[in-house]
Each structure stands twice: as C-alpha cells, then as structure tokens.
Amino acid sequence: MSVSGAIPVSSGDAAPGIPVIDVGPFIRNEVGAAGVVKAIEAACRDTGFFLVTGHGVSPQATSRLYSLARAFFDEPQEWKKTIGRGNGVIGGVSFSPIAEEALAATLGLKTPGDYKESLNFGENLPGDIWPNKPDGLEQAFRNYFKEMEVLSKHLRRIFCQAIGLDQDYFEPSFENHLSALRVINYPEQSEAPLPGQLRAGVHTDYGFMTILRSEASPGGLQVRNRNGEWLDAPSIEGAYVINIADAFMRWTNDEWVSTPHRVANPPTDFKGTARRQSIPFFLNPSKDTVIECLKPFIKGGAKYEPITYGEYIDLKTKQAFSKG
Numbered sequence: 001m002s003v004s005g006a007i008p009v010s011s012g013d014a015a016p017g018i019p020v021i022d023v024g025p026f027i028r029n030e031v032g033a034a035g036v037v038k039a040i041e042a043a044c045r046d047t048g049f050f051l052v053t054g055h056g057v058s059p060q061a062t063s064r065l066y067s068l069a070r071a072f073f074d075e076p077q078e079w080k081k082t083i084g085r086g087n088g089v090i091g092g093v094s095f096s097p098i099a100e101e102a103l104a105a106t107l108g109l110k111t112p113g114d115y116k117e118s119l120n121f122g123e124n125l126p127g128d129i130w131p132n133k134p135d136g137l138e139q140a141f142r143n144y145f146k147e148m149e150v151l152s153k154h155l156r157r158i159f160c161q162a163i164g165l166d167q168d169y170f171e172p173s174f175e176n177h178l179s180a181l182r183v184i185n186y187p188e189q190s191e192a193p194l195p196g197q198l199r200a201g202v203h204t205d206y207g208f209m210t211i212l213r214s215e216a217s218p219g220g221l222q223v224r225n226r227n228g229e230w231l232d233a234p235s236i237e238g239a240y241v242i243n244i245a246d247a248f249m250r251w252t253n254d255e256w257v258s259t260p261h262r263v264a265n266p267p268t269d270f271k272g273t274a275r276r277q278s279i280p281f282f283l284n285p286s287k288d289t290v291i292e293c294l295k296p297f298i299k300g301g302a303k304y305e306p307i308t309y310g311e312y313i314d315l316k317t318k319q320a321f322s323k324g
C-alpha cells in the first residue's frame, strides 16, 4: 500500500544503497507508479541492487519450490550425483554438487570451489531427465519459473519507463529467453572451509537481471559498493532482491551497474543452524538478441560494438577462463 504521491522507498537499516521498493503501485497502475520508476532508476545507477515488495509473486509457489528442493538436497549425495549435467533434454534439470563451481573464476580469480550445491532448470535450456522424487519437483520449478516471467516483465516495463523507451521495447528479446532458475543449498559448515573458499565467490551475474529469493541466515549475500565496501544485503521475508547483470550494463553504456557480490561463510564461532537456501532466477534474453547501446544512453558515443547475447556469453566465458 502506498501513500499517494510518496516515493515508496525505505532505505532499510542494514544497507544504505540497497533500497526496499514497493512496486505494487506500478503493477496496479496507481498513483505512485512514477515514484516507483524513479526509485528503481536511482538504485540501478547507484549499486544496481534493490529489494522489491508488493510484487505479486505467489507465496505458495515460492514455498513449494523451497521445500521440494530442500527435500531433494536432503537425499544422499551418491544419488543426487546421478542427476547429471544433461543429455540435451530441453527443459530438463541438472544438479551441481558441492565445490563444483567457483564463481570467482569468472573474474579471473583462483579460489577453491564454492561451498554450495544447486539444482538448475530453464524452459529453453538443456538438462537431464527429471528424477521421480520428491514428487512434484518439476512442476514446482515450472510454476515458479512462470511467476518469475510475470515479475520480470513488470520490471522490464519499469526499466523502459525509466530509460524513456516504449514499454514493450525489450519484449521481442524475451520470446525464447535463456533464463535459468536455480535453487542453491548452502550446507552447514561443520568443518572449516578451505582458505579462500566462500559459500559463493565474488562475481557479477552475466545476463539481464537476477531476481533472488533469499533466506536470512548467518553467512549471507554481500554486495560491494562503489567505495569497495561490502554491504550485507537486507533479507526481508517475502521480498525479492533484484540486481542488474552484465549484459544489461553493456546495453546501458555502463550507466546502470552490474555490481560484484558474494555469499559469505557463517562466522566460525556461530552456534546453531547456518544452513541457507536461496533461489536465484537469472533473466537472460534470447541467443540472437542484439545488445547495442540504447539510444538514450548514446550521448557522447557508444562504448561497445553491437553483439548478440550468444556471442557475448561466449566472450565472457573465454575471458573468465583465460585469466585464471
């Protein structure tokens, strides 16, 4: 609910620069919609991170995915590892075991693998056949994916209004979008992590934007601001954390920022449960989408050549693996 005309923002206690924004007035086309657009534009130019409430995402779809994924992670490792990287089933699933991925490698840093495991799905991405347990897992992924498509469309429209583009400017780019939905389990750390090992190493996200359902726990998401300080991202029940990713930063001629972030380990002296589960939805355009400086950002000249999203991802992957 917003007070008419007021900018629906509260800065939150934990992190100046990561505002909490009620997008309800924009979605319902009410008084206050312009304030939502202004607040989001300011956050995207500042840290590239903000939280949204009033988003309309079904709490049932979220909690169902959360609990079925948790039941999957509770199964034995040997069985989980049989759910492979994929045999090319479009819309299949893939499991990534603990320490398989080191996100900091994408910034050219050498670290041990991240202390996490994950389950991954995309409607247009290849995976493996779905396991037969827990019952309803595939449907829960598909339902939540749909919820994310709806919210991301509202957010794209907010971006268009902020930038001065037609409200459906980006829609053709999302017809066969390569978005990925991931549930991550950060287990208890009963043994100390290796030197340099984090729950998730420092990185930026590659695509357009990320919508994250996070869980408050010791050892959570941290965001590096322009001064190089690490801010704890606030975790608010029912709110989603949104961040701008690299391809969109390039689209805006670097005016909107894709900011480095990481997931910290729980403090070593922490007693009690520090297990954490998060659900990022990585919104990516289709492979053939051309990323070319948007007109309103050209002013003094475009910094980058046009490139398709497919080529851009190949380039990023090469850069990440040639530095390390």
Ligand SMILES: O=C(O)CCC(=O)C(=O)O
Residues within 6 Å of the ligand: 184, 200, 205, 212, 214, 220, 221, 261, 262, 263, 278, 279, 280
């Ligand atoms: O789990 C989180 O809070 C964030 C994870 C993340 O940044 C990522 O997987 O790209």
Ligand SMILES: [Fe+2]
Residues within 6 Å of the ligand: 203, 204, 205, 210, 261
């Ligand atoms: Fe990330």
